[in-house]
C-alpha cells in the first residue's frame with residue numbers, strides 16, 4: 319500500500335480513521351448536535367466543543383473545509399512574501415489544529431508550533447491527529463482563554479481561523495492586538511459571509527493601526543473600497559466531501575465549496591497582488607470578464623479579449639481569488 323504523500327491526503331486519512339468504529343448514526347447525531355449548539359449561541363461563554371464526540375464531529379465535518387480555506391489564504395499570502403518562511407507558528411483558537419496542517423502544507427516544516435484553545439477535548443484530538451504529520455509531531459497544545467489576559471509568545475506567524483465569530487467585540491480586539499504584538503505575520507480567516515467579512519475588516523483595520531502592511535487579498539493597505547452592507551469580499555475553496563458529509567448533508571456531490579473571507583498582514587515589506595480577482599470570472603465567446611479589486615482602492619471590471627493574446631489565455635485560466643495579472647504575464651497588456 320502506498321503511503322499518503324501530501325498533508326491534505328494525510329489529514330484526510332487521519333480524519334477518516336477517527337470515524338472508524340463510530341456507528342454512522344452516532345456520528346451524524348454528533349454533527350447535528352454541534353450545528354445546533356453553534357446556532358444562535360455565539361459568542362459563547364463556555365466551550366462548545368465539550369467532549370470527544372463533539373470534537374470528532376467538528377474534525378470530521380468542519381476541519382477539511384477550514385483546512386482548505388486556510389490553504390487558499392496562506393497560498394495567496396506566500397505569493398506576496400516570496401522567500402519568507404515562518405520559523406515558528408502559533409495558532410490561536412486552534413481547536414483541532416486545521417491551521418497547523420495548512421501552514422505545514424504551505425511551507426514545509428518542521429518548526430516550533432503552538433496551538434492555543436480553551437477546549438481541552440479539541441486540543442487532545444488535535445494532538446492525536448497531528449501524530450500523523452511529521453511536521454507537527456513536536457507541536458505543543460495549550461489551554462488558553464482569549465480575553466484581555468491573553469498573551470502570545472513572540473513568533474513569526476499567528477493564525478486565527480474561524481474564531482472571531484465566537485468572540486465578543488472585546489475578545490476580538492484582544493486576540494488581534496495580542497497577535498499583532500507577538501507576530502511578524504498574522505493570517506485571519508472567517509466564514510465568507512457579510513458578518514465574517516465585517517469581522518475581517520475590523521481586524522484588518524487594527525492590524526494596519528498596529529503597523530502591519532496588508533499582503534493579501536488586498537492589493538493595498540488603504541481602506542477597503544466595498545461599501546459596508548452592499549457587498550462583502552469573500553473567496554471559495556473546493557473541499558472533497560467525506561462519507562460523513564454525504565451522510566449528514568445528503569446528496570451525492572463529491573465536493574462542496576467553502577466560502578471564506580481573510581486577511582494576511584506582515585510587519586515586513588510585502589509584495590501584494592497588482593489586482594485581485596474578486597468574483598468568479600465570466601467566460602464569454604472570445605472574452606473574459608474579470609471583476610477586480612485594484613491598487614487604486616477601486617473595484618472595476620476588466621474585459622480581456624482574444625486581441626490580448628497571452629493575457630487572454632491567462633484570463634481563461636484565472637480563478638476567483640487569483641492575483642491579476644498572473645505574475646509572469648506582460649504587465650503592459652493588463653488593461654482592456
Ligand SMILES: C[S@@+](CC[C@H](N)C(=O)[O-])C[C@H]1O[C@@H](n2cnc3c(N)ncnc32)[C@H](O)[C@@H]1O
Nearest residue numbers: 384411412413416435436437463464479480484
Ligand atoms: C470554529 S472553531 C475553529 C477551530 C480551528 N481554528 C479551525 O479553523 O478549524 C473555533 C475555536 O475557537 C475556540 N474558542 C472560542 N472561543 C474561545 C475563547 N474565548 N478562548 C479560547 N478559544 C476559544 C473554540 O474552542 C474552537 O476550538
